[in-house]
Amino acid sequence: MFSAAVFDMDGLLIDSERTIMNTWIAVARELGITLLPSDYVRIIGRSLRECHVMLAEMLGSEAVFSEARTRVRAQLTEPQAGPLFPLKSGAADLLASLARAGIPCAVASSSGREEIELRLRRVGVLPFFRAIAGGDEVARGKPDPAVYRLAAERLGAPAAHCLAFEDSENGIRAAVDAGMAVVAVPDLKAPTDEIAALSLHVLAQLDDALAHVPAWFGPRASVAA
Structure with a gap:
């Protein structure tokens, strides 16, 4: 025992994982990039630093990742009636x-x-x-x-x-x-x-x-x- x-x-x-994943996929689509769930799940459980490196590779560049991260953060911090997650x-x-x-x-x-x-x-x-x-x-x-x-x-x-x-x-x-x-x-x-x-x-x-x-x-x- x-x-x-x-x-x-x-x-x-x-x-939280599903909401975060769907937000990244939606934002990538806005930027003209296809990000699949099968791609995204590779980062689950990794450190924030590693996630950022892997997402930048998936999105094609640091610049695109930076723009996507700004949009994702904005969407995930919008005021809501209850807890976001x-x-x-x-x-x-x-x-x-x-x-x-x-x-x-x-x-x-x-x-x-x-x-x-x-x-x-x-x-x-x-x-x-x-x-x-x-x-x-x-x-x-x-x-x-x-x-x-x-x-x-x-x-x-x-x-x-x-x-x-x-x-x-x-x-x-x-x-x-x-x-x-x-x-x-x-x-x-x-x-x-x-x-x-x-x-x-x-x-x-x-x-x-x-x-x-x-x-x-x-x-x-x-x-x-």
């Missing part, structure tokens, strides 16, 4: 169950620390996390294990005692290489057989994790209120 949990954010806790189904119940059991939780995300705190605060779950590790705090992004190692260090827990929750191939590899077991909850891209084999479980949605919580974290971590 595990004594701590470490979560990815985008695509796992927060339903909603919390995924099952996330709040899972975090509440772990909190009741005294299981410390952390976030290990490719997003920057400031952005992580902003998004989690917007959907009301920031208080559930004892530690945060962002992609801007490590030299290399996922699939490098650095951000997961940093999250475990800040939790004060050995990596082997942490159970990671991830949606992307790069994130799963990063968590495994950090020494953690991983529960895969795919978002935009189904896991390959290799990635599925690296995972402790592959779940269709985060709601399905609740039934496994007592086995993963002990009987005290039940879903009962």
Whole structure:
């Protein structure tokens, strides 16, 4: 059984990846460029720096990427009635169950620390996390294990005692290489057989994790209120 949990954010806790991808595809189309979902998913789970380099290559030049990024940012920051990126189904119940059991939780995300705190605060779950590790705090992004190692260090827990929750191939590899077991909850891209084999479980949605919580974290971590 595990004594701590470490979560990815985008695509796992927060339903943001699809909106961001569709915005990039739409903006590329405005600029006369075809950007396919199969191209875009290659960047999922990577550091912001790596994403920028790969998108510039996909769009043809740094200048076009810079213009596209400006338009994407403008569209993704337009005022709305509620959070731009909603919390995924099952996330709040899972975090509440772990909190009741005294299981410390952390976030290990490719997003920057400031952005992580902003998004989690917007959907009301920031208080559930004892530690945060962002992609801007490590030299290399996922699939490098650095951000997961940093999250475990800040939790004060050995990596082997942490159970990671991830949606992307790069994130799963990063968590495994950090020494953690991983529960895969795919978002935009189904896991390959290799990635599925690296995972402790592959779940269709985060709601399905609740039934496994007592086995993963002990009987005290039940879903009962």
